[in-house]
Amino acid sequence: MRFEKVLVTGAGGLLGSHVVDALNGACNIVGLDRLPSPGAIDWHQGDITDRDCVARAATGCDAVVHVAAIPNIVSGTGDEIMRVNVSGTWNVFDAAEQAGVRRVVLCSSDSVVGFTVLPGKMVPPDYLPIDHAHPLRPTDPYALSKRLGEEIARSFTYRGLEVVVLRPVFIAHPESRIEIEARGRDPDGYVPGSAGGAQPAAGGAVWHHVDPRDVARAFRLGLELERVRFETFFISASTTLSPEPTLERLRSWLDGPLPEVRDPSVWRENPHAPLYDLSHARDTLGFEPIYNARAWAGL
Numbered sequence: 226m227r228f229e230k231v232l233v234t235g236a237g238g239l240l241g242s243h244v245v246d247a248l249n250g251a252c253n254i255v256g257l258d259r260l261p262s263p264g265a266i267d268w269h270q271g272d273i274t275d276r277d278c279v280a281r282a283a284t285g286c287d288a289v290v291h292v293a294a295i296p297n298i299v300s301g302t303g304d305e306i307m308r309v310n311v312s313g314t315w316n317v318f319d320a321a322e323q324a325g326v327r328r329v330v331l332c333s334s335d336s337v338v339g340f341t342v343l344p345g346k347m348v349p350p351d352y353l354p355i356d357h358a359h360p361l362r363p364t365d366p367y368a369l370s371k372r373l374g375e376e377i378a379r380s381f382t383y384r385g386l387e388v389v390v391l392r393p394v395f396i397a398h399p400e401s402r403i404e405i406e407a408r409g410r411d412p413d414g415y416v417p418g419s420a421g422g423a424q425p426a427a428g429g430a431v432w433h434h435v436d437p438r439d440v441a442r443a444f445r446l447g448l449e450l451e452r453v454r455f456e457t458f459f460i461s462a463s464t465t466l467s468p469e470p471t472l473e474r475l476r477s478w479l480d481g482p483l484p485e486v487r488d489p490s491v492w493r494e495n496p497h498a499p500l501y502d503l504s505h506a507r508d509t510l511g512f513e514p515i516y517n518a519r520a521w522a523g524l
Contacts, residue, residue: 226251228288228328228448234273234317235293237263239398240332243441244290251445257282257293273313276320283317283324290444291317292332295367297427298342303366310370311377318381328387330447331378335394335459335501336368337361341429352485353472354502357457375457382455389447389510393440393460394433394499397518400424405434405466409522412468430478432466433499436516443512450510459501462514466522470496 229252235241236256245266248254254266257279262268271278273293283289294310295301301309314331321329335341338355339348339362346364363369378388397405400423407420417425428434443460450456467474472492476483491498497519506512 226448228252230255230286230288231448232257232283232286232289234258234279234282234289234291236266236268238292238296239400240296240396240437240440241292243437244292244444247438247441247445248290248448255282255286273316274309276316279316280320280323283320283326286321286324287327288448289317289321289326289329290448291329292444294332294370298365298367299425306366306370310367311373314374314377318377318386322381322384322386326386328389328448328453329378329381330389330391330444331374332444333375333390333392333457334368334371335392335429335433335461336365337363337372337375337392339364339368340500341368342427347430349479350484350500352487353483353500354488354491354498355459355500356502357459357505379455387453388455389450389453390455390457391440391443391447391460392457393443394435394462394501395428396437396440397434397466397521398424398437401426402518402521405518405521406523409466409468409524426466428466431471431474431500433461433501434466434518435460435462435514436518439512439514439516442515443506443510446510446512456509458506458510458512459503460506460512461499461501461503462517463495463499463503464497464517464519465499466519466524467497468522468524471498471500472496475500
């Protein structure tokens with residue numbers, strides 16, 4: 226590990242706890258969360274909107290993994306999402322700079338592209354696969370908050386901070402399994418949240434997903450990456466959860482022609498491959514997904 230003391234914001238959450246596990250033993254971990262301390266690591270109980278709390282947590286750290294956020298469009302109002310995700314991210318980066326932190330690994334989202342969640346408010350991609358150079362057109366408060374978070378991050382790189390941005394797709398936590406199973410049994414009739422799971426099955430038009438253990442490992446790789454100024458990576462499983470091949474399902478959803486397919490070999494070799502180009506994460510970050518939840522969907 227290139228860093229000795231790492232602050233993990235949102236360390237007690239569904240994803241943050243996996244990040245702590247991935248970093249355990251590799252560095253000294255400081256946790257920041259609204260939840261009380263689990264007792265295993267140095268802990269600060271508080272909220273990322275509390276500037277002083279964030280500053281105390283960052284003191285003495287040389288890297289930050291920023292996970293804490295309202296995690297999706299259904300978990301808060303637009304005002305709440307913007308306040309927590311945008312103001313909180315500003316607080317984290319400002320505190321990191323003041324503390325002399327060298328690198329921040331930021332949890333963003335594939336939603337920044339603008340093609341993930343809200344029917345009627347999704348902008349189809351310009352081309353496929355969607356790579357890290359694709360235009361970003363967020364169309365809902367959550368996606369916009371993540372886009373603004375990336376811009377906050379980029380602004381700090383001009384002042385010397387190193388930033389790695391991860392854009393995970395829908396994170397298929399075990400708490401979502403009952404919902405994924407229900408959608409798999411009845412793809413056309415599934416109502417999000419109807420199965421009683423902690424989170425509905427999501428993943429956009431083609432049902433992207435990624436395992437939280439893979440995402441956590443990507444965060445560790447983001448800390449280990451050499452020669453960084455500002456890098457962005459899409460993080461996804463190697464397949465979707467759709468029963469149909471990806472391009473077939475996308476064509477049906479668009480009810481029209483596909484966007485330009487710049488590399489047909491992606492889906493020729495793997496018909497259920499995600500819409501996102503994972504080669505940049507593989508070649509630069511060293512990330513390849515290990516886990517896959519297609520069995521949860523009965524596939």
